[in-house]
Amino acid sequence: MTAGNLHTVARVLAAIAGTYALAWGFSALGAVAGARLGMAPAEATTLFGLLALLAVPAVALWALATRRLGRTWAVLAVGGVAMTLLARGMAP
Amino acid sequence: MSKQEKGKGGLRALLLWPHTWMGVTLGGLLVLIFFMGSLSVFAPEIDRWMMPATRLPAPTAPISLDATMRPLLEQLQAPALAQGGRAQGWMVEMPEERVPVAWLRVRTTQGMEQALVTADGRRLPPPQTLGASGFFYPLHYCLLLRPGFVGYWIVALAAVAMLAGLVSGVVVHARLFADFFTFRPRARPQRALLDLHNLLGVLALPFHLMITFTGVVIVLPIVLPSGVSVLYDGNLTRFYNEAVAAYDRPAAGVAAPLLPLDPLVVRAKAMWQEGGGKEARVAQVTVVHPGDAAAYVRVTRFNDDRVTLHNQPIVFDGVTGALLLRGAPGPVVAAQRFMAGLHVVHFDHWTLRWLYFLQGLAGAVLIATGLLYWLEKRRARHGQGLAGWRVVAATTCATTTGLVIATLAMMAANRLIPATLAGRMGEEVGVFFLVWVGTAVHAAVHLRRHPQPPWAGHAWAIAGLAALCVVANWVTTGDTPWRAWALDRHAVLGVDAGLAVTVLLAVAAARRLGAARRRQAAPVTGGQLLKGANNA
Numbered sequence: 001m002t003a004g005n006l007h008t009v010a011r012v013l014a015a016i017a018g019t020y021a022l023a024w025g026f027s028a029l030g031a032v033a034g035a036r037l038g039m040a041p042a043e044a045t046t047l048f049g050l051l052a053l054l055a056v057p058a059v060a061l062w063a064l065a066t067r068r069l070g071r072t073w074a075v076l077a078v079g080g081v082a083m084t085l086l087a088r089g090m091a092p
Numbered sequence: 093m094s095k096q097e098k099g100k101g102g103l104r105a106l107l108l109w110p111h112t113w114m115g116v117t118l119g120g121l122l123v124l125i126f127f128m129g130s131l132s133v134f135a136p137e138i139d140r141w142m143m144p145a146t147r148l149p150a151p152t153a154p155i156s157l158d159a160t161m162r163p164l165l166e167q168l169q170a171p172a173l174a175q176g177g178r179a180q181g182w183m184v185e186m187p188e189e190r191v192p193v194a195w196l197r198v199r200t201t202q203g204m205e206q207a208l209v210t211a212d213g214r215r216l217p218p219p220q221t222l223g224a225s226g227f228f229y230p231l232h233y234c235l236l237l238r239p240g241f242v243g244y245w246i247v248a249l250a251a252v253a254m255l256a257g258l259v260s261g262v263v264v265h266a267r268l269f270a271d272f273f274t275f276r277p278r279a280r281p282q283r284a285l286l287d288l289h290n291l292l293g294v295l296a297l298p299f300h301l302m303i304t305f306t307g308v309v310i311v312l313p314i315v316l317p318s319g320v321s322v323l324y325d326g327n328l329t330r331f332y333n334e335a336v337a338a339y340d341r342p343a344a345g346v347a348a349p350l351l352p353l354d355p356l357v358v359r360a361k362a363m364w365q366e367g368g369g370k371e372a373r374v375a376q377v378t379v380v381h382p383g384d385a386a387a388y389v390r391v392t393r394f395n396d397d398r399v400t401l402h403n404q405p406i407v408f409d410g411v412t413g414a415l416l417l418r419g420a421p422g423p424v425v426a427a428q429r430f431m432a433g434l435h436v437v438h439f440d441h442w443t444l445r446w447l448y449f450l451q452g453l454a455g456a457v458l459i460a461t462g463l464l465y466w467l468e469k470r471r472a473r474h475g476q477g478l479a480g481w482r483v484v485a486a487t488t489c490a491t492t493t494g495l496v497i498a499t500l501a502m503m504a505a506n507r508l509i510p511a512t513l514a515g516r517m518g519e520e521v522g523v524f525f526l527v528w529v530g531t532a533v534h535a536a537v538h539l540r541r542h543p544q545p546p547w548a549g550h551a552w553a554i555a556g557l558a559a560l561c562v563v564a565n566w567v568t569t570g571d572t573p574w575r576a577w578a579l580d581r582h583a584v585l586g587v588d589a590g591l592a593v594t595v596l597l598a599v600a601a602a603r604r605l606g607a608a609r610r611r612q613a614a615p616v617t618g619g620q621l622l623k624g625a626n627n628a
Contacts, residue, residue, distance in 0.1 A: 015110075016249070020316075023316060023318075024316065024318040025318075027316060027318040027319055028318035028319060028321065028322050030319075031318065031319030031322060031323055032319075032322050032323065035323055040334075040422050041319075041323040041324070041334065042331060042334045042335035042422065042425055043422040043423070043424045043425060044319065044323070044424075045313070045319030045320060045323055045324075045331065045335075046312075046313075046319075046335065046424045046425050046428050047424040048319060049312045049313065049316055049318070049319055050309065050312070050424070050427075050428065052316065052318075053305070053308055053309065053312060053316070056252055056255075057252060057255035057256040057259055058256075058259065060252065060253075060256050061107060061110055061256050061259060061260055064109070064110035064256075065103075065106040065107055065109070065110055084318075087318075087322050088322060091322045091323070092323070
C-alpha cells in the first residue's frame with residue numbers, strides 16, 4: 001500500500017469512525033448531563049442524539065477535507081473518548 | 093489529491109473530493125434507498141395491486157370489535173388453547189381507506205397466528221406476497237438485513253453521506269440561482285448531465301435535506317445508542333417504553349373475563365377529542381393477557397389528520413376498565429415523533445404524497461446523473477479501458493435501470509405466478525433478486541464490447557415489463573381501467589397509470605438512445621469505409 005493510499009484510508013476512517021466516536025461522546029455526555037440537570041432520561045437521550053446528528057455531516061466533511069489529518073484525528077479520537085469516559089463517570 | 097491542488101480553489105476545491113467519492117462509492121446504494129422510499133409513499137396502493145383480494149371499498153360503517161373481530165380472534169387461538177397453550181396477546185390492525193382490510197394477530201405460548209379479514213369479518217386467504225409494504229418498504233429502510241440491525245447501520249451511513257453530499261454539493265456548485273435556470277438537454281452529454289444534476293439538486297434541495305435528516309432521526313436510537321448505553325444500560329426496549337410511554341405488566345395466572353372492547357374504544361376516542369378537534373380514528377387495538385386477571389387493552393389512534401407519528405396510546409385495565417396509562421411524550425420526543433411523521437407521510441394529503449414521490453424519484457435521478465457525469469468525465473480523461481471504470485459503469489446501470497427492471501419483474505411475477513402456489517411469496521422475492529443480478533451481469537458483459545452500458549436495451553426491457561404488468565393485471569383480475577373506475581378502485585387505476593407512464597417514458601428514452609447511437613455510429617462507419625478504400 002502506498003503512502004497516498006494509506007493517507008486516504010486514514011482520512012476515510014477519520015470521517016466514519018472518528019466522527020462517530022465524537023458524536024457518541026457528545027450525545028452520551030449530553031444525555032447524562034441533561035438527566036443530572038433534571039430532564040427526563042428519554043428526553044435528554046433524544047435531544048442530544050438529535051444535536052449530534054445535526055453536527056455529524058459537517059464534522060465528517062471536515063475530516064474528509066482537512067489539510068492536517070493528524071490534528072483532525074486527535075480532535076475526534078481524544079474528544080470522543082474523553083466525553084464518553086466523562087459520561088460513564090457521571091452516569092447515575 | 094496533492095497539496096497544491098487543494099490549495100488553489102479554497103473550500104470549493106477541498107469539498108469536491110469528498111462530494112465526488114461519497115457519490116461514486118455510495119451512489120448506487122442511495123439510488124436504491126431513494127427509489128424504494130419513493131415507491132413506499134404509495135405502498136398501500138401497490139399492495140392493493142399485488143393483493144387483488146384486498147381491492148375492497150373503504151369501510152363506511154363503524155366496526156364493532158366485539159361483534160366481528162373477537163369471535164375471529166378466539167377462533168384463531170382455539171387450536172393452541174386446545175393443545176394446552178395459554179393466550180398471550182391479540183392485536184387488531186383496523187381497516188382504513190387505503191388499507192381496507194384488518195390484520196388480526198394472535199400470540200399464544202404455542203406461537204403466532206394471523207389472519208387477513210374484511211371490515212365485516214370475512215376471512216381472506218393469505219395474500220402469498222410481501223407486497224410493497226412487506227418488501228419495497230423494508231428494502232428502503234434496512235435492506236431486509238434485520239439481524240443485528242446491520243441494514244439499519246448501512247442505510248444510516250449512506251444517509252449521513254447523502255447529507256454531507258448535499259451540503260458539500262451546495263458549496264461545490266456555488267452558482268445556486270443560475271443553476272436553477274440552466275438545463276441544456278441537447279448539449280454534449282457531460283454538460284447536459286451536470287445541468288440536470290445541478291437543477292434537480294437545487295430544485296429539491298429542501299426536500300432532500302428534510303427527508304434524509306428525518307430518515308436518520310427515525311432510527312437514531314438504534315444507530316447512535318450512546319444515551320441509551322449510559323442511561324438505560326444499553327437496553328433499547330426500556331428506552332422506547334419510556335420515550336413513547338408503553339405499558340407492561342405480567343400475567344396474574346388467574347382467569348378473569350375480558351371486558352367488551354367497543355366501550356373502551358369509545359372512551360379512548362372521547363379522550364383523544366378532549367380539547368376539540370375532529371374525531372380521531374382507531375389504528376390498533378391490542379389486548380395483552382386476554383382472559384387473565386391482569387389483562388390490559390391498548391388503543392392507539394390513526395394519524396391521518398396530523399403530521400406526528402405519535403399515536404397517543406391509551407391503556408385500560410381489561411377486567412375493571414380502569415385507565416392505566418395515557419401516553420404523552422415530553423417535548424423533545426414529541427419533536428422526534430413529528431420529524432418521523434414528516435418522513436413517512438402517513439397524513440392524508442394527496443398533493444404532498446405526489447410531491448414526496450416525485451421529489452424522491454428526483455433524488456434517485458440526482459444521484460444517478462452525478463454517477464453518469466463522473467463516468468463520462470473519467471472516460472474523457474483516462475479512457476474506458478480501466479477495469480475500475482467498467483465496474484462503476486456496470487454498477488450504475490444495475491442500480492438505476494436494473495433496479496427498475498427487477499421491481500417490474502417482481503410485480504409481473506406477482507400477477508403471473510398463481511397465488512394458490514404455496515411458495516409464491518418467496519418466488520417473487522427470488523425473481524426480484526435473480527433479475528437484478530441478471531441486469532448487473534448483462535451490463536458487465538455488454539461493457540466489454542461497447543462504450544456505453546446497455547441503456548437502450550434496459551429501457552426497452554422496462555417498457556416491455558411495465559406493459560406486461562398492466563396487461564397481466566387486466567387478464568388475471570379483470571380490473572381493466574373501465575371496471576376499476578366503475579368500482580372506485582383508485583389504487584389499481586393509479587398503479588396501472590403509473591405503469592403506463594413508465595412504458596411511455598421508457599419507449600421515448602429507448603428511441604432517443606437508439607437515434608443517438610446511430611448518429612454516433614455513422615461517422616465511424618464512414619471513416620472505416622474510407623480507410624478500407626485506401627487500403628484497397
